[in-house]
Amino acid sequence: MTGRHFRIAAIGILFGVTTGFGQTAPAGNGGVSVSQAWEANNPAKRGESNRIGGGSVTRDKYVIYWESRVEPATPPMAQSFSTRAVTDDSPAIHRIMIDNSGRTYFGYDVVVEALPEPHAYRVTFTPMNMPGTTLQGLLKGSEVNWGGVAPPRFPAPRTVHSDEIVEVELLTNPATKQKILDYISIQEPGRPVLGFVEASRFANRDFSYPTGDAHDITSNDVQMHIQSPRISINGKFEESTASRSDIANGVFIWLYIPNRGRIVLSLGPHADLGFRRIGEVRGTSLQFTLGSDKFTMTSASEIAPGTAAFNLYVLQQSNWKPTYPFADVNALNIGAVNRFDALDK
Numbered sequence: 001m002t003g004r005h006f007r008i009a010a011i012g013i014l015f016g017v018t019t020g021f022g023q024t025a026p027a028g029n030g031g032v033s034v035s036q037a038w039e040a041n042n043p044a045k046r047g048e049s050n051r052i053g054g055g056s057v058t059r060d061k062y063v064i065y066w067e068s069r070v071e072p073a074t075p076p077m078a079q080s081f082s083t084r085a086v087t088d089d090s091p092a093i094h095r096i097m098i099d100n101s102g103r104t105y106f107g108y109d110v111v112v113e114a115l116p117e118p119h120a121y122r123v124t125f126t127p128m129n130m131p132g133t134t135l136q137g138l139l140k141g142s143e144v145n146w147g148g149v150a151p152p153r154f155p156a157p158r159t160v161h162s163d164e165i166v167e168v169e170l171l172t173n174p175a176t177k178q179k180i181l182d183y184i185s186i187q188e189p190g191r192p193v194l195g196f197v198e199a200s201r202f203a204n205r206d207f208s209y210p211t212g213d214a215h216d217i218t219s220n221d222v223q224m225h226i227q228s229p230r231i232s233i234n235g236k237f238e239e240s241t242a243s244r245s246d247i248a249n250g251v252f253i254w255l256y257i258p259n260r261g262r263i264v265l266s267l268g269p270h271a272d273l274g275f276r277r278i279g280e281v282r283g284t285s286l287q288f289t290l291g292s293d294k295f296t297m298t299s300a301s302e303i304a305p306g307t308a309a310f311n312l313y314v315l316q317q318s319n320w321k322p323t324y325p326f327a328d329v330n331a332l333n334i335g336a337v338n339r340f341d342a343l344d345k
Helices: 003-010 132-138 197-202
Strands: 012-015 050-059 062-071 081-087 093-099 104-114 120-127 158-161 165-173 178-187 224-227 230-233 247-250 252-257 261-266 276-282 285-290 293-298 309-317 333-337
Touching: 050 081, 062 093, 062 104, 081 132, 093 132, 104 165, 120 178, 224 333, 230 252, 247 252, 261 285, 285 309
Parallel strands: 012 165, 247 333
Antiparallel strands: 050 062, 062 178, 081 093, 093 104, 104 120, 120 158, 165 178, 224 247, 230 293, 252 261, 252 333, 261 309, 276 285, 276 309, 285 293
């Protein structure tokens, strides 16, 4: 992966495993190459990554979200390419990618174990071990004349925490230098809050993680959307945000964090107001750094419009405290406005 991924390290974990598309397992037609899944039009054109699949699997103690991307986005994947997650009675979740036109498939298994430490999970990647009958159903018949791409070298089992972004580099097309990657996030299952019907509406959270260099959005007046925010500071999950059902929509999203004052977020530069570019928004996640503190927030839905990653501009008002009626100065507060002068100074 390129050097720009150092930014991901602030909110996730990088796995660097890869295999060439020409490497096939000795099953079926060993000469079949998954490169047939790629359209060869305009191979010189390059762009940001493109989403080619995604979903989630819910277990008793966790939800695992996944999103597959091809990077760069062009040439595009052929329409015959598909990807999905399959579950059965085993603890493993089977991830499979299928090129129907090339009669080639690739997959891996991932096992997640909830650890005694809150919001911590043990993640293990292994070669796919899907029951034959299930595989035949996905391949629409017999495995004969299908080629299985050899699995990459998987990393050793490791511990990840809730809302960290795990990147798994899966396949590389030697002709176009494109890569297929999975982005994975593990979270605790949704819990409805007794007495508040609205809180249960967001038990099923979205997951999205656009890649590519973050860049300025074209307008300073585009709203962000925060839904059921969850916050980690320096890798430690803020328990007070575990069951929040807040919704905030606005050009300026503000957070009050005890002992840190109010933090105002914007997609536009607003240099005249004192905002600094110290963070990024990627799909359902955002992160920024203030001094030695690293903040990560996830939302139950996409934060910014569009499919790219964006720069995030931040203003900290260290001495600010909420003064509105019944405000709890010892708890996180969140709000939004469309005009900066509408903020309570």
